[in-house]
Amino acid sequence: MSNDNYDEGMSLRMALLGLLTVSGPSSGYDLTKLFERSVNHVWQARHSQIYPELNKMAAGGLVVIEEEGPRGRKTYAVTEEGSRLLREWLLSAGPSRSIRDELALRAFLLPTLEPEEAVIALRDAARICEAKLAELEEIWRTKTQAGKGNFGRYALDLGMRQTRMFRDWARETAEEIERSIRS
Amino acid sequence: MSNDNYDEGMSLRMALLGLLTVSGPSSGYDLTKLFERSVNHVWQARHSQIYPELNKMAAGGLVVIEEEGPRGRKTYAVTEEGSRLLREWLLSAGPSRSIRDELALRAFLLPTLEPEEAVIALRDAARICEAKLAELEEIWRTKTQAGKGNFGRYALDLGMRQTRMFRDWARETAEEIERSIRS
DNA sequence: CTGATCATGTAATATGTTACATGATTGA
DNA sequence: TCAATCATGTAACATATTACATGATCAG
Incomplete structure (x- = not known):
C-alpha cells in the first residue's frame, strides 16, 4: 500500500x-x-x-x-x-519535471511590480545569492581538502553553479530594467 | 484562518x-x-x-x-x-529557498550508481535538457516576436539559463567520471 | 547538576494529486 | 445529434510543515 x-x-x-x-x-x-x-x-x-x-x-x-x-x-x-x-x-529517466521553485516563481511575478521596485527586489536577490555562494565555497574548500569521496561534491558543484547562474540573472535583469526606465 | x-x-x-x-x-x-x-x-x-x-x-x-x-x-x-x-x-525577499527539483535530486543521487551507469544517466539527463532547451528557445522566439510585454520573458530567460547550466553540469560531470574510470 | 545535543516520535493542519461527478454550450 | 470543449466542483488519499511531547546522554 x-x-x-x-x-x-x-x-x-x-x-x-x-x-x-x-x-x-x-x-x-x-x-x-x-x-x-x-x-x-x-x-x-x-x-x-x-x-x-x-x-x-x-x-x-x-x-x-x-x-x-x-x-x-x-x-x-x-x-x-x-x-x-x-x-x-x-x-528510469523520463522527461518528468516536477519542479517547485519559489525563487523562480517570484522572478516570474516580478513584472507585476513597478520597474523601480522590481530592480530593488532583484538587487536584493543577487545580494542573497552572493552570501549563499560564499557559504557554499567555504564548504567546498573544507570538503575538497578532506578526501571524503565524490558524493555531495557533484551536488555541491551543481549548487554553486545554480547560485551563480541565478545571481547573474538577477543582476543582468536589474540592469536591463534600469536601462528601460531611463529610456 | x-x-x-x-x-x-x-x-x-x-x-x-x-x-x-x-x-x-x-x-x-x-x-x-x-x-x-x-x-x-x-x-x-x-x-x-x-x-x-x-x-x-x-x-x-x-x-x-x-x-x-x-x-x-x-x-x-x-x-x-x-x-x-x-x-x-x-x-519581502528573505533567503528562503523552498525548492523541490526532482531532476536535481536524481543528479544528486547519481554517485550511488556504478560509474558506468552514472555516465549513462548523466548523458540521458543532458539529452533531456537539450530537448527542453530547444522547446524553451522556440517559445522565446514566438514570445519576443509578438509584443506581449515582458511578463514571462524574464522567467523564460531564467528557465533557459537554468536548463543550460544543468546540461553543462551533466556533461562535464559525465566527462569527469569517464576520466576517473580510465585512470 | 545543568544546559546542549542526541534521539524518536505524534497530532493537527495545510498542501497537492488522482479520480470521480456533473452539466452546459458550441461546432461539425 | 454527437463529440469536443467549456466550466465547476467534491472525495479520497498522499505528502509536507509546524508545533507539541518526551526522555537519554554527555561535557563542562
Missing part, C-alpha cells in the same frame, strides 16, 4: 536510500542532519517526515534496523531490495 | 494573483490553462486545487467575482487588497 503505483512522493524515499547507500548505516537523526547539509539544496524534509518514512520503508523491506543504540537510537541499513529500487528509479 | 501566518503555500495564491494582474479578469478555467502554459515550468497546480483556492481568496477579499457567464463561468478580478498582498510578498 502507501505509494506503490503513485510515482510522486517517491523522491523522499529515494533520497533516504541514496544517503544510506553513501553514508552507510545511519539513524533517522543522522539522516535528518545529512539531509540538511546535502540534499537540502534541491529537496527538503524534516525529521517529522523522515522518521515515519523510515518506518514505512522498514515495513516494506527496503531498509532494516541493523542495530539499536544508546537512546532508542535505531541504525538503518539498505537492503538488496532497497538498493535495486533506487537503481531502477535512477535509470 | 486558512493561511495567514503560514508562509508556505502562499505561492499558489501569489501565482494566481500575478496571473490575474497580468492577464486581467479570468475564470478558474482560464487560470488553469494559463498556469499550464506559463508558470508551469516553475510551479504546478491542477484545477482541483485552483478552484477551491479562488473561492478562499474571494472569501478573503483578495479577488472578487466580476461577472458570471454562460455555464456557471465566474470571472475573477484582483482587488486592492490582493494587489497589495502580492506586492508585499514580492518585496
